Amino acid sequence: MRAIPAAAHSAMTAYLDSSTQVLDGAVTPHRAPIVRKPVGLALQGGGSWGAYTWGVLDALLASRTVAVVQLSGTSAGALNAAIVASALARGSPARARERLREFWHAVARPAAADVGREIWGPAERRWRETIGAWLVSGNGVSPYQSNPLGINPLRDLIAAHVDIDAIRSKSAPPLYVTVTNVRTGLPRVISNHDMTIDALLASACLPQLFQAVEIDGEPYWDGGYSGNPTLWPLIQGGRSRDLIVVQLTPEQAPKLPKDPAAIHRRIDEIVFASSLVAEMQAIAAMRVVAARSNDRASGVLDARLHRIGPPPPGLIAQGSPMERSRVWLEQLYGEGRRAAKRFLKRNGEAVGVRETLDIARIFGGNRKPKVRLPVKEGASEGIAGS
Numbered sequence: 302m303r304a305i306p307a308a309a310h311s312a313m314t315a316y317l318d319s320s321t322q323v324l325d326g327a328v329t330p331h332r333a334p335i336v337r338k339p340v341g342l343a344l345q346g347g348g349s350w351g352a353y354t355w356g357v358l359d360a361l362l363a364s365r366t367v368a369v370v371q372l373s374g375t376s377a378g379a380l381n382a383a384i385v386a387s388a389l390a391r392g393s394p395a396r397a398r399e400r401l402r403e404f405w406h407a408v409a410r411p412a413a414a415d416v417g418r419e420i421w422g423p424a425e426r427r428w429r430e431t432i433g434a435w436l437v438s439g440n441g442v443s444p445y446q447s448n449p450l451g452i453n454p455l456r457d458l459i460a461a462h463v464d465i466d467a468i469r470s471k472s473a474p475p476l477y478v479t480v481t482n483v484r485t486g487l488p489r490v491i492s493n494h495d496m497t498i499d500a501l502l503a504s505a506c507l508p509q510l511f512q513a514v515e516i517d518g519e520p521y522w523d524g525g526y527s528g529n530p531t532l533w534p535l536i537q538g539g540r541s542r543d544l545i546v547v548q549l550t551p552e553q554a555p556k557l558p559k560d561p562a563a564i565h566r567r568i569d570e571i572v573f574a575s576s577l578v579a580e581m582q583a584i585a586a587m588r589v590v591a592a593r594s595n596d597r598a599s600g601v602l603d604a605r606l607h608r609i610g611p612p613p614p615g616l617i618a619q620g621s622p623m624e625r626s627r628v629w630l631e632q633l634y635g636e637g638r639r640a641a642k643r644f645l646k647r648n649g650e651a652v653g654v655r656e657t658l659d660i661a662r663i664f665g666g667n668r669k670p671k672v673r674l675p676v677k678e679g680a681s682e683g684i685a686g687s
Contacts, residue, residue, distance in 0.1 A: 335365050337364070337365065337366060337367055337368035338366060338367050338368065338543065338652045338653040339367075339368050339370040339540065339541040339543070340361075340367045340368065340369060340370065340541050340543045340544070340545050340607075340652060341369075341370065341371040341372065341373070341535040341538070341540060341541045341543065341544045341545070342358075342361070342369055342371070342372045342373070342374075342382070342544075342545050342547065343372075343373045343374070343378075343530040343531075343532055343535060343544060343545070343546045343547065344372065344373070344374040344375070344377075344378030344379070344381055344382050344530055344547045345375065345376075345378050345525075345529050345530055345546070345547060345548055345549040345550060345573075345577065345610075346374070346375040346376020346377045346378045346379065346504070346505065346523070346524065346525045346529055346530075346549070346573070347376065347377055347378075347525075347549035347550065347573070347622050348376075348377060348621075348622025348623055349377075349408075349620075349621070349622050349623065349624050349625055349629065349630060349633065350377065350549040350612065350620075350622055350633065351376075351377025351378060351380065351381055351405075351549075352405055352408075352629075352630040352631075352633035352634050352637070353547075353549060353610065353612050353633040353634070353636055353637035353640075354377065354378060354381050354547050354549065354637060355381060355401050355402075355404075355405050355630075355633075355634050355637060356633065356634035356635060356636060356637025356638035356639070356640070356641065357547050357609050357610070357637040357638065357640060357641040358381060358385060358397075358398075358401060358547075358637075358641075359398050359401065359402075359634070359637075359638050359641075360637075360638045360641035360642050360645070361545075361641055361645075362385070362394040362395075362397050362398050363394070363398065364641075364645055364649075366645050366649045366652065367543075367545075367645070367649075367652060368394075369385065369389065369394070369474065370474050370475075370540045370541050371474050371475040371476075371477075371535055371538055371540040371541060372385060372386055372474060372475070372476050372477070373476075373477040373478075373479070373490075373530045373531050373532065373534060373535050374476075374477075374478060374479075374504075374530055375478070375479045375504055375523075375524035375525050375528060375529045375530045375531070376504055376505045376523050376524055376525045376529070377505060378529075378530055378547070378549075379478040379479070379501055379504040379505060379524065380404070380455075380459065380463075380501060380504075380505060381401065382476055382478070383459075383463045383468060383476060383478070383496070383501055384397065384400050384401055384404055384462055384463055385397045385400075385401065386467075386468050386473050386474050386476040386493075387400075387463050387464035387465070387467040387468050387473065388400045388401075388464075388467075389473065389474055390464070390467040390468065390470050390472045390473035390474070391464060391467045391472075400462055403462060404458070404462040405630055405634065406627070407458055407461070407462070408458065408625060408630065409625055409626065409627040409630050444508070444509070444510055444511050444512050445512055448511070448512065451511075451512040453502060453506075453511050453512075455501075455502055455505060456498060456502060459498050459501050459502065460498055463498070463501065465496055465497060465498060468493050468496045469493055469494060469496060473493055474540070475492065475493060475534070475538055475540060476492065476493050476496065477490050477491070477492055477531060477534040477535070478490070478491045478492075478496065478500055478501060478504050478524065479491075479504060479524030479527065479528035479529070479530060479531045480500065480503040480504050480506075480514075480516070480521040480522070480523075480524045481521060481522045481523060481524055481525075481526040481527040481528075482519055482520075482521060482527075483508075483513050483519075483520040483521060483522050484519065484520065486526075486527065487527065488524065488527035488528040488531065488576075489516075489521070490528070490531050490534055491516075492534070497516070499514050499515070499516055500516060502514045503516060503521035503522070503523075503524070504523065504524040505523060506521065506522050506523050507522075507523050508522050508523070525572075525573045525576075526572065526573075526576075527576055528576050528580075529550075529573050529574070529576050529577055530546075530577070531576075531580070532544065532546070532577075532580050532581075532584070533580070536584075536600045536601060536604045537600055539600065542603050542604055542605050542653075543604075543605045543607065543652050543653060544604060544605070544606050544607065545607045545608065545609060545644075546577070546606065546607070546608045546609070546610075546658070547608075547609050547610055547637075548577070548608055548609070548610040548611045549610060549611055549612065550570050550573055550574035550577070550611060551570060551611050551612075551614060551617050552611060552663065554567050554570070555614050555618070577664075578664050581660050581663075581664035582660075582664055582665065584601055584604075584606075584660065585660050585661060585664070585665060587601045588601050588602060604656075605652075605653075605654075605655060605656040605657075606656050606657075606658040606660065607644070607648060607651075607652065607656070607657045607658050608657075608658045608663075609637075609640050609641055609644045610637075610640060612633070612636055612637075612640075613636070616632075616633075616636060620633070
C-alpha cells in the first residue's frame with residue numbers, strides 16, 4: 302500500500318487533548334489520540350437526491366470513526382464531492398459540513414431571486430413544472446431552442462461554493478469526476494489537476510435541460526450515463542482500501558410500472574444504475590481471476606467495499622429529482638444522515654477489517670447462465686458417434 306501523505310495523515314488523526322493538564326496538583330497524562338480510519342467515497346448522482354448524500358457526508362465528516370481521504374462523484378455526487386474536497390484542502394471537516402449546508406440551502410432558494418436574470422424565471426419554471434411532461438411525451442423542446450444562450454444557473458452556484466484552486470492544490474484529497482463524451486458515449490474521468498467549473502457542469506449536464514458543455518473541444522453530458530459513480534480510480538489510487546458507495550438509485554422497482562410516467566422513471570433509474578452494476582460485476586469477476594493467479598497488483602483483492610443507501614422505497618416513490626423545495630431537501634438530508642449513522646453503528650468496526658457490501662447478492666443477479674466449458678482433449682472421441 303502506498304505511503305499516505307502528511308496532509309492525508311493529519312486528516313485521519315485528531316487529538317482530544319494534546320496538552321498536559323494539572324488537576325488537584327496531579328499531572329494527568331496525554332490523552333490517547335483519536336485515529337480515524339481512512340475511507341474513499343463514491344457518490345452517485347440523482348438531481349435533488351444529492352441532498353440525501355449531503356446528509357450522509359455530514360454524518361461521516363462529523364464522525365470520529367472515519368476520515369475522508371479520496372472521492373469520486375458524478376452529477377450531483379460530483380458537486381458534493383468537489384465541495385468536500387475543496388473545503389478539506391483549505392480547512393477541516395467542519396468547514397466541509399458548513400459549505401455543503403450553504404450549497405444545498407442555496408439550491409433550495411427560488412432561482413429568480415438569486416440570479417436576478419429575466420431569462421432564468423421561465424427556465425426555472427420549465428425545470429420544475431414541465432420536466433415531467435417532457436419525460437412522458439418524449440417530445441421535449443431542445444435546450445438549444447428553449448435556451449439558445451446556453452445559460453446554466455449551476456455555474457454561478459458552483460463558483461460560489463467550490464474552490465477550484467484548492468482542489469488543484471497538493472493539500473486536497475484526490476477527486477475524480479465522471480463526464481460522458483457526447484460523440485463517443487465513453488466516460489472521461491477528470492481528476493484534481495484538470496478540474497474546472499466546466500468539468501463539474503458537464504458532470505451534471507442533463508441533455509434534456511442544458512446544452513452540452515465543451516471541454517478541450519469535445520462536448521460532454523451528464524456523467525451518470527457512463528459512470529455513476531466511477532470506482533476504479535479509488536481502487537487503483539491506493540489512498541484507502543475501504544470504499545463507501547453512496548447509492549441513490551433504487552435496487553428494484555416495488556411493482557411493475559404501467560403508466561407512462563412510471564415507465565419513463567424506471568427507465569431512468571435503470572440507465573443511471575447500469576454503469577455501477579457493470580463495474581461491480583466486473584470487480585467480482587476480476588476477483589475470481591486475481592485469486593486464481595494470486596495477483597494483488599490490481600487492488601481488487603485488497604479493496605473493501607461498503608454501501609450507504611439507497612433511500613427508502615417510500616421516500617423514492619414520493620419524491621422527484623427535480624424537486625427543490627427547502628422542506629424536501631431537508632427531508633432527504635435527514636434521511637441520509639440517519640442512514641450514515643446507522644452504517645457507522647453497525648459497520649464502523651468492520652471498516653479497515655472486512656468488506657460489508659455483498660456484491661454477489663446485490664449486483665450479481667439471481668439467475669446466472671450455464672457456461673459451456675471447452676471440451677477437454679481426448680473427450681471428443683466419445684462424442685463423435687453420438
